[in-house]
Amino acid sequence: MAGLAFDGIREPGGWVATGAAEARPVSVVRAATGSRAAGTVRFETVGKTYLSAAGAVRALDAIDLAIPAGTIFGIIGRSGAGKSSLLRTVNRLEEPTSGRVLVDGEPIGALDTAGLVTLRRRIGMIFQHFNLLSAKTVRQNVALPLAVAGVPKAEIGPRVDEVLRLVGLEDKAEAYPSRLSGGQKQRVGIARALVSRPEILLCDEATSALDPETTLSILSLLRDINRRLGITIVLITHEMSVIREICSDVVVLEQGRIAETGPVWRVFGSPEHPATRALLEPLTRDLPEDLAARLQPNPVPGGATVLRITCSGEAPDLSALTAAAGAPVRLLQAGIDRIQGRAVGRMLVAVAGADPDAENRLRALGTDIERIGHVAADD
């Protein structure tokens, strides 16, 4: 019976734990028995191969990933990396061809039709193109999940009003979607996704069709929903700014595999995988071209050493840096950002001379530095 305690029977006639529960790693059990068990997703060696006329496409390859309850988890990667395929296995819009997906510790692959319908009512989803029914009013669109679940009409009305208020569209209830702006349509999409009180919200490029201003308002709505309702949000985006804005954790996919995953401040602060670096390229200012042209591999008499200092967490202490360098330090370029309350970014500095000890003293401070070359004096 130990397994039942954390799998939880959500409602009479709902789903129950299976025998497989006993075999689960301790860490999963602990995560699931925490204060808020509802809303975890776990991928276990999930693979997906599409068979098409052109041949087999391996969209996902042995994905192992745990999404804790209550987080805003970002999925990034180039187009075709497998982001949508991964997200869509969570509500089984896509069936994995290998491995399994667990929601709240429950493997969802074995669910029958009724079980699947119940699962989907616990998982909301919003889309890039909103996917609202044009023949129904806003109210009818938002009410649909409840109507098809057989909720009595008397309960549907107040609940629909409640979520429309939450997304700020109470005055548009009787409008048809064609009369709404993109941002309003996505708010209806969010209301429809939230109306059955899900634990998880899946967002597939939900802001990609919106202008920057509307994107920000939708993102702040999502963050608000996550804080107020404790819903786990899993979102796909190709906009790094979206991840930086609201995600706590991120996974980088590359050709169907996990390139790198972790808290956003760490992955964005010190990206390790080339795929992550490539995605962050537009955000990280690279070596300015004029400087790159004058950079030399060997020390220049009377010149300076150019160092790149990477900050991933701690805000750099400038006086400590100059003291450790023991020589004049010039700041050539810097871009420090704050993500999740941590300083993240990089600086280019020129330290007069070419003293290897200066570098060692800087490293001893715990700074992440990299010598990228030498320049002549007047640079």
Add this chain to the structure above:
Amino acid sequence: MSPQMIDRLWQAGLDTLVMVGASAGIAVLAGLPLALFLVTSGPGGIFPAPRANRVVGMLVNGFRAVPFIVLLVALIPFTRLVTGTTIGVWAAIVPLSVSATPFFARIAEVSLRDVDAGLIEAAQSIGCRRRHILAHVLLPEALPGIIGGLTITIVSMIGASAMAGAVGAGGLGDVAIRYGYQRFDTTVMMAVIAILIALVCVVQFAGDTAVRRLRTR
């Protein structure tokens, strides 16, 4: 025109309305489920049954390939079986329906297929079962196209019903042949043509208006 002739035209007009109306009703009742089957049973559909899909698709094509005038004659034994007679309004309804059903089914199929796959996915993601998808997504979203298709079907059925008149079905076509053509009564011929044009215009206008109303909400 004599009062008898006006009476005859009036009766013939009513006969045509009955023939077309009843056949259109049957075409919708039979054609819409057929269209839904063709759309949902194909590969990747929500009720996949590829083999049955191919068979039904071929049957529909078969009926569509036979010209109405040939169908009219070829179906005589079947018509007798169903209605007990081969002349008159009710006997004409059989070949008219048989001809209009696959025609309408194909047109409705196109509209149903045009429904964005994203809408079906969204419906699945909120826990819709397949019957909910039929009732809340496929049919309502395709409705303007289906109404437009029904308009086309009815207009072409008005023409076909006149043809059926030529082989003893009654209606406006019958009057045109017997009085206008065989007795060289040009006035009757012109009157029939005018009535047919008016009928077609009314149907087209009603259909277009309904589609516009649905599309602009």
